[in-house]
Amino acid sequence: MLDPRNTEPGLHPVSHGNGLPGTIPEALDRAADIYGDRLAVNFFGEGKSLTFASLRRDVDRLACSLARLGIARGSHVAILLPNRLEFVVIWLAVARLGAVAVPMNVAFTAREINYVLNDSDAAFLFIDQGLLTRWREIESPPVGLDGRRVVVVGDDETGAERYSRYDELMADGRDSFVTSDPAGSGDLINIQYTSGTTGFPKGAMLDHRYWLTIAVANNAVFPPGIRSILSDHPVFYLDPPWKLVYGLIYGATVHFSPRMSSSHFMEWLRHYGIELCYFADPVINKASVGSDRDNSVRLFLGYHYTANMVRQIEERFGAPVREMYGSTETGTTLAVPLNLPDEEILGTCGLPAYGRVCKIVDEEGGIVPAGETGELWVAGGAMFKGYYKRPDINNRVFRDGWYRTGDLFMQTPRGYFKFIGRIKDIIRRSGESVSAAEVEAVIRELPGILEVAVTAVPDTYRDEEVKAWILLENNLNPEALPVNDIVSHCSKWLADFKIPRYFAYVDNLPLTASGKVAKKPLLDGQPLVGIIALVDREETIASC
Incomplete structure (x- = not known):
């Protein structure tokens, strides 16, 4: 069972009954058993959706075929896909096998793709049909990453004859699959690449507990019984996976948009009965069309909002707005609680989230007084495990168990954490x-x-x-x-x-x-x- 540490005052989750799963595959199995025919994921841009039961079926079918392809516990599997249903199935199937996913930004050039493939030691690649041209632009791809180890996702088979086909792998799999060597809660599930001040992206190593802890931490902030979530960020980012895991644990449907769109934002909220989402900032500057309060939203998430902006959104759209601060390295780190302790907390990032301890320090690591600016340091269980193959950088960013965020904060007299700026470039x-x-x-x-x-x-x-x-x-x-x-x-x-x-x-x-x-x-x-x-x-x- 998951047991993130949090010995400091902050936000704590409500009781979750029978306890939490220890790995992502366990979360999927639990969700399929409990929620069954309830809708799990809806990629409405494609017109494709799966219930919790059918999601497990598809994940098992793919995992079965991937095991025959050679993917096993510890294999590194790159995923280069836009927002499409297959990403979710692939990510969960990779997790089922105890392998490690390496999501990549579809905007990357051939040079950037090749860098991540080599740096991550990816042995397999899932790629969207429309990105094959970019793949072929790579003059010297990683040795061995070719032929059947490249899986093409898409309907157009032109030029993809030498590679594995996603649809064929799905057709060849079995509806039920159990691996002989499942992952543990502390095993890696992602190498998540994030930009850094040293130039090329670095791969943050994330384990199963990391994603489960985010779901629990966020549940401490969310209204109870959330059933409909909008995910409008690219699937290769941090937000869609944690929303998916949250949905698996708490039975919520995640509606995935093709892309971010301020012009369609309100339409999506109304049509899909969205109860939780990040607020799309540009919408506040658009003229009202009909009643902006005509929505089902119970909570908007945001970041870097002033107190005045929070009040403006709440007044116009009729739902509370709560600030959340986090990073690839630390997950959900700070949050403003749903029930405000007082008005001073608005315009800040709130209090330490579940599983996190935070402090603001000077250049020598000493805690600065309230009202003074310093660097935010974070500690706690289930954070990232360091950067892949970057011992020199890991030695710099960790000190005595604390992660140095590179972000400047100050603490208000009442203890709330306020974001000031970035030390990182x-x-x-x-x-x-x-x-x-x-x-x-x-x-x-x-x-x-x-x-x-x-x-x-x-x-x-x-x-x-x-x-x-x-x-x-x-x-x-x-x-x-x-x-x-x-x-x-x-x-x-x-x-x-x-x-x-x-x-x-x-x-x-x-x-x-x-x-x-x-x-x-x-x-x-x-x-x-x-x-x-x-x-x-x-x-x-x-x-x-």
């Missing part, structure tokens, strides 16, 4: 994590670039946008290396969401004592540089 654009170091490395490859700095720019709709500060070599002007050339180069090596929108050509960049670019003056709006030209690649906004 990470840009959050429309839910995507963009490594400034990775983008800088790609731009530096261009002839004529002397130095480049990539920073975040506040954006109403995307939370943050990406801005590149370009310092050209002597005697070069922007016409010698125009924005279109930089964007064209970036598009060959970076996913679209990583490509800067804003470009500032400058005549110098501030440096630290060690000779690195000092980004704080740039972020503070006091760059101490001469701006030669400022360009928005969607629209030229200034030139001087």
Whole structure:
């Protein structure tokens, strides 16, 4: 049974009766036995859905065939799929076999895909039919990852003859399957790649307890009896899997959208009777169409909301909004409880979640007084197990059992944790994590670039946008290396969401004592540089 530790004051779950399963496959079996013909997952963009019983049947059929294909406990299985039902079945089948899933962003270029495949030691690959062209662009794929070890998902079989076919594997499987070597609660189920300040993404090692703990922690915040959840994020991110696991444990239906859409958001809420979802920020700036309170939502989740924004959403849409803070490394870490202790908690990230202990420290690791800013450190059971094959980074981010988040927080006099900013050089654009170091490395490859700095720019709709500060070599002007050339180069090596929108050509960049670019003056709006030209690649906004 799952028993995450939490010895500090914070949010605790209500009783859950017969206890919790210890692994994801156990959660699936329990859900199929208890909830049976209740709808489990609905990918409404495809018109495909499965009950809890039929989900277990499909997972067992696939797991049976995958075992014959050679996937076993400990195998690393990459998954390159958009939001489609097969992702859920594959992820659970991989878990059934005790193997490890490696989800990948479908926006990745061939270069990025190859990096993750090699770094994760992936021995098998599930890939969407529409992404085969990108797969074939990889000049030197990992040794052995070809032929039958590549499973193509999709209806169009053109050009996929040499690979395994998902539909054929499903047809060849059995409705009931039991592995002889099942995973334990502490075994890995995911290597989840996340951007980092060192450039290329790092693989966070997540075990079965990690996902189960998130479900329990979130249940301590949610209204009781949630039955309908909207998942509108890409399935290869963190949110869809925890919503799926929550649904398995508590019997909720998860409705998966094809993509995020502020224009369809309210329609989805009403049509599917959604009771729980993340609020789509751009909707607050849209004009009301009919009654915005005409919905079944019992709780909106959000992050980085001011107290005024929370009140505005609650008044207009008629449902409470609660802040939650977490990360790939720590899962659900802080949350504002459903029943507010007082109004001061609004605009903060609340209190430590179930299974988490938090503190705010100075550069020496000493706890800072309330009202002062420091770095958030997190401890507790069932967090990530470190970064795959990154002992040097693991030694830096862990100290005496505490994980150093790299995020700046302060604690209010009443003990609530308030997010201030990031120490990490990470840009959050429309839910995507963009490594400034990775983008800088790609731009530096261009002839004529002397130095480049990539920073975040506040954006109403995307939370943050990406801005590149370009310092050209002597005697070069922007016409010698125009924005279109930089964007064209970036598009060959970076996913679209990583490509800067804003470009500032400058005549110098501030440096630290060690000779690195000092980004704080740039972020503070006091760059101490001469701006030669400022360009928005969607629209030229200034030139001087």
